[in-house]
Amino acid sequence: MLQAGAWYRPAYYGAPGDIETCVRREVLQVRRGVGLIDVSTLGGIDVRGPDAAEFLNRIYTFAYKKQATGTVRYALMTNEAGVVIDDGVACRLGDEHFYVTATTGGVERVFRAMLQWNARWRLDVSLANVTNAYCGVNIAGPESRSVLAALVDDLDLSAAAFPYLAMREGGVAGIPARILRVGFVGELGYEIHVPQHCGEALWDALVEAGKSAEIRPVGIEAQRMLRLEKGHVIVGQDTDAMSNPLELQMSWAIARKKPYFVGRRSLQVYEQRPLDRLLTGFCVEDDGAPLPKESHLVMDGEQMIGRVTSCGLSPTLGKIVGLAYVPPALAEQGSHFTIRCDNRVSVSARAVATPFYDPDNERQEL
């Protein structure tokens, strides 16, 4: 088990100490078959009322007023300085009802910020932290649809009826559920949210239904590798106290036509200046090179010019991939930079575009 904020989460399933084998097995399980990830620790906030969409528009960088009911949109949160402080997804359940998720360790901070901001804005919204009311399970992999289909009676799971980034409500094994199609791990998958006291029954039902597909539980170490293969950032790991969406190359998540959102003014200032660094994907092409670790430095001679935020040997791709902050010139695809690993061993890395895996996102949109 691994401590994640106030929670303990399963790091991997298998013999203690055998982490590499177990993580590799779990990653490939999701890529080739179907896996189950307990995501119950994710934060959940109900935003309801006539001003719900306006409230989300002000709190997050993306746009929500025109979001259709039954859809899911990425939610990136910045503070007044334009620094990224959390992310999640916003599900629209109705004209005046959104269910937004937050990171495992961040929901208390996010909820508090929401209350503080609305004390000023006085928008007509009701905010409820419902994290502890729901359990969440992510069933992911090319076999996930067939496994889930065995447990639903009132939902059409076909790609046409339930496309990527859609949200549906229905029964799973007789349990009322909110089901989201999101792509954190980059495969066909369904994030199922059910009432807290039904979580165990849901897990049991999915394990039973997935037996013929050899379903396996998947821990967060494998989940971290799966998302790294897709180039997705983890707030708090790939971001620091100064990271803004521009440095993260996430300008796509900023709705610039909105008149206001928290951090907008600061981002406008940043956009007028050249950036000092960019978060870039990289790979290590030398098969014999040591594995760079998180926080290993990017060096120009003896000068520190950046650092690694995430890195690992990808079971799917068979090579070392990672994310690092580097000067913008070195973030251009094909550029080479040097990472100083343990014992001052230098490793050459090459900047590459992300996602590393399935760059056209075809697999998650099946």
Add this chain to the structure above:
Amino acid sequence: MMNAVNPVQCVRRSMLYRWHERHDASFIEHAGAIVVANYAGGPAELAAARELGLCDLSTLPRWGVTGRGATAWLTDSGFDVPADVNRAAQQVNGDVLARLSDHEYLLLSTSSLVTAEPPAGFPYVQDHAAGPVYELPRQDSHAWFALTGRKASTILASICGVDMRDATFMDGAVAQTSMARVSAVVLRSDLGDTAGFLVLVSSTAAEYLWDAIAGAMAMPGGAAIGIRALNRLVE
């Protein structure tokens, strides 16, 4: 009472059902939920309920509502609404309605302790014509325990800073406080002549707080009790 059941056969399970199983609990279906009927059973458990008993009510019906229109809606729906925050009012059917803030309420189906049925009309459907009224998922957000008996307030003093002695925390009092370092809501709701404290804690901290309370109860000779012992208190 209906025949014994296995909680694993049901989709809705208390966070503590494994603890109950390890302590040789017998389960029954009660008020549409699976609850512990008894552990030791008989006079021993009833005596514990009168002295110091702890009962898991987490699967029994409860409900929350919030919003500017909540007070008016509840009043129009026939509820006896407490005038003050941090007060609870017993309803005609025996349920308890607690006011947690100007606009937030918590309804505990204490009537189902006796009737073995969910209250009529539960789960309630709000009428938005009365103004903004929003349901809160209290059935799942919180675990629900009953701490009963003559020594209950003494135990609470060891894990909670609020004075819950009889003279200061009488029937109908509500405290939103910290208990064993986690947030908890405590309602005084006596069962017949026996002191009763209804404790609500985040579902995610249910095992932790149950262990903390059970640990505090061990020395004074407290015990976990089932619903049958609670029923006997109100007969």
